[in-house]
Amino acid sequence: MERPELPWMATGDGLVLRIRLTPKSSRDAVEGIEDTAEGAAIRARVRAVPSDGEANAALTKLIASWLGVPKSSISLVSGGKSRIKSVAVRGQTLALMRDVAARLGH
Incomplete structure (x- = not known):
């Protein structure tokens, strides 16, 4: 694969x-961006501890702020207890792709 x-x-x-x-x-x-065993991943850090979903909630808030979208448009798809997470961002696909690529220098 x-x-x-x-x-x-x-x-x-x-x-x-x-x-x-x-x-x-x-x-x-x-x-x-960093290379992981699963492929390229966005590297993010949060101050929150990985307890009771605090780090995941902080990640949701961070991504919303980073992209300038409402927190309600961000949801954790997988990886709730893992370092590697899949996070869905709802919105205009093309505009989001351009924004993410530009912010990551891609």
Whole structure:
């Protein structure tokens, strides 16, 4: 099976982002793209601890802020207890793809 080169995939109603999350960090930030065993992933850090969904909630808030979209348009698709997560962003697919690519320097 071939590993994806981009950390996002277009869907009918937006994008799904592959994210490698580091909880308990000194800051909340999206830091670029890194290569993982599953393929390319967006590297993100949050200050929240990985307990009771706190880090996942912080990630949702971070991605919404980073993309300038409402928090309600972000949802965790998979990876609730894993460092590698799939996060859905609902919105105009083409505009989101351009925005994510530009923010990541792609």
